[in-house]
Amino acid sequence: MKEGEMEKIHLGIIGCGGMGFHHARSLSKMKNVEITGASDVDPEKLKRFTQHYSVKYSFVDYAQLLDIKEIDAVLICLPTFLHYPAVILAARKGKHIFCEKPIAMKIEDAEEMIKVCRENNVKFMIGFVRRFDNFWGKAREVIREGTLGRPVVWHDIRSSTGASSSWYFDEEKGGGPLIDGAVHNYDFGHYTFGKVKRVYAATMTFKKGISAIDTGSAILEYSSGDQHIISWSWGLPQGALGAQLIDIIGPKGALIFPGCFDEAKIPRSIDQTQYGVFLLNLKGEGKEWIKWRKNDMFFDELKHFIDCIVDDKEPCVSGEDGKRALEIGLAVLKSGRTGLPIEINV
Ligand SMILES: NC(=O)c1ccc[n+]([C@@H]2O[C@H](COP(=O)([O-])OP(=O)(O)OC[C@H]3O[C@@H](n4cnc5c(N)ncnc54)[C@H](O)[C@@H]3O)[C@@H](O)[C@H]2O)c1
Numbered sequence: 001m002k003e004g005e006m007e008k009i010h011l012g013i014i015g016c017g018g019m020g021f022h023h024a025r026s027l028s029k030m031k032n033v034e035i036t037g038a039s040d041v042d043p044e045k046l047k048r049f050t051q052h053y054s055v056k057y058s059f060v061d062y063a064q065l066l067d068i069k070e071i072d073a074v075l076i077c078l079p080t081f082l083h084y085p086a087v088i089l090a091a092r093k094g095k096h097i098f099c100e101k102p103i104a105m106k107i108e109d110a111e112e113m114i115k116v117c118r119e120n121n122v123k124f125m126i127g128f129v130r131r132f133d134n135f136w137g138k139a140r141e142v143i144r145e146g147t148l149g150r151p152v153v154w155h156d157i158r159s160s161t162g163a164s165s166s167w168y169f170d171e172e173k174g175g176g177p178l179i180d181g182a183v184h185n186y187d188f189g190h191y192t193f194g195k196v197k198r199v200y201a202a203t204m205t206f207k208k209g210i211s212a213i214d215t216g217s218a219i220l221e222y223s224s225g226d227q228h229i230i231s232w233s234w235g236l237p238q239g240a241l242g243a244q245l246i247d248i249i250g251p252k253g254a255l256i257f258p259g260c261f262d263e264a265k266i267p268r269s270i271d272q273t274q275y276g277v278f279l280l281n282l283k284g285e286g287k288e289w290i291k292w293r294k295n296d297m298f299f300d301e302l303k304h305f306i307d308c309i310v311d312d313k314e315p316c317v318s319g320e321d322g323k324r325a326l327e328i329g330l331a332v333l334k335s336g337r338t339g340l341p342i343e344i345n346v
Pocket of ligand 1: 015016020039040041042060061062077079080101129165
């Protein structure tokens with residue numbers, strides 16, 4: 001290396017679909033990172049990706065990518081059911097791993113992934129990107145400062161046609177919205193309120209010909225006394241979009257999320273190119289605009305992963321976080337299936 005030249009982290013991308021491309025955009029902006037390798041079973045997608053990012057090594061079989069010594073770390077952007085074998089092999093080959101959420105489809109798989117990464121002394125980070133989003137960070141701050149009082153109830157209702165790839169709607173490959181999408185909520189809930197003690201859910205499927213539950217509602221009770229009420233659907237027909245309704249209420253007031261207040265009332269003094277806002281409704285006429293600085297959460301997430309490799313520190317989102325969130329998702333599905341509340345004992 002020439003004097004003054006920065007040592008680069010060499011990355012491999014496994015899975016060059018939606019998230020593979022999305023993450024590569026962030027990585028290509030980082031001076032100390034090179035996208036050195038890529039793998040996708042679909043040769044067309046692989047070609048498009050490697051040409052777009054001028055990637056040195058490309059393979060249809062990711063095992064070959066993992067044999068490249070020059071590659072320090074990999075981003076696993078495969079359909080969820082394939083995270084497990086890819087993480088195990090990457091860890092055994094000594095690569096640091098960023099794995100998209102959900103960690104896996106089964107708890108036993110998640111446990112083994114955590115164990116094998118530990119045994120091989122590689123970093124293992126799960127893509128819970130909301131941890132890096134100033135929007136969710138500000139909501140968490142408002143809750144934890146006690147502005148709304150405690151306990152709080154967090155409502156989150158959303159519905160859409162759902163994800164584009166068919167594996168998302170397969171109960172064994174993606175698990176539908178209550179596993180795949182809502183896993184972000186389960187992680188945010190754990191990060192903010194702590195342990196879930198009980199889950200109740202009711203579920204159904206609107207779409208024909210799919211094996212996953214595509215629509216459902218759940219109540220999560222935390223040991224802290226806080227509650228999360230979630231109702232998600234990917235069951236709407238093509239082109240239809242439901243409303244997104246999110247607020248957090250407590251004994252002292254309510255935090256109203258964007259989309260649920262009149263945006264024309266946001267004061268002009270707030271530069272909305274730089275800041276987003278929540279509406280805080282306190283007692284009487286106490287309305288207040290709470291702003292946060294907009295950020296690129298995906299860039300900040302991957303920067304953290306790279307910094308952890310460079311500085312040899314542990315990522316702030318761990319395999320255990322991934323396992324915990326999956327546990328809640330599986331409990332939600334089980335409660336929907338059995339009609340019974342599910343106690344969470346871990
Ligand atoms: N963090 C987030 O906000 C977020 C958003 C969307 C998706 N995700 C997660 O990211 C992961 C990927 O989702 P996506 O939307 O990019 O999926 P996708 O279907 O768009 O892409 C997956 C890619 O993996 C490839 N692939 C399949 N089997 C392979 C194999 N054996 N070897 C190599 N390549 C293979 C496919 O050809 C495809 O290109 C999922 O776990 C998903 O839940 C996370």
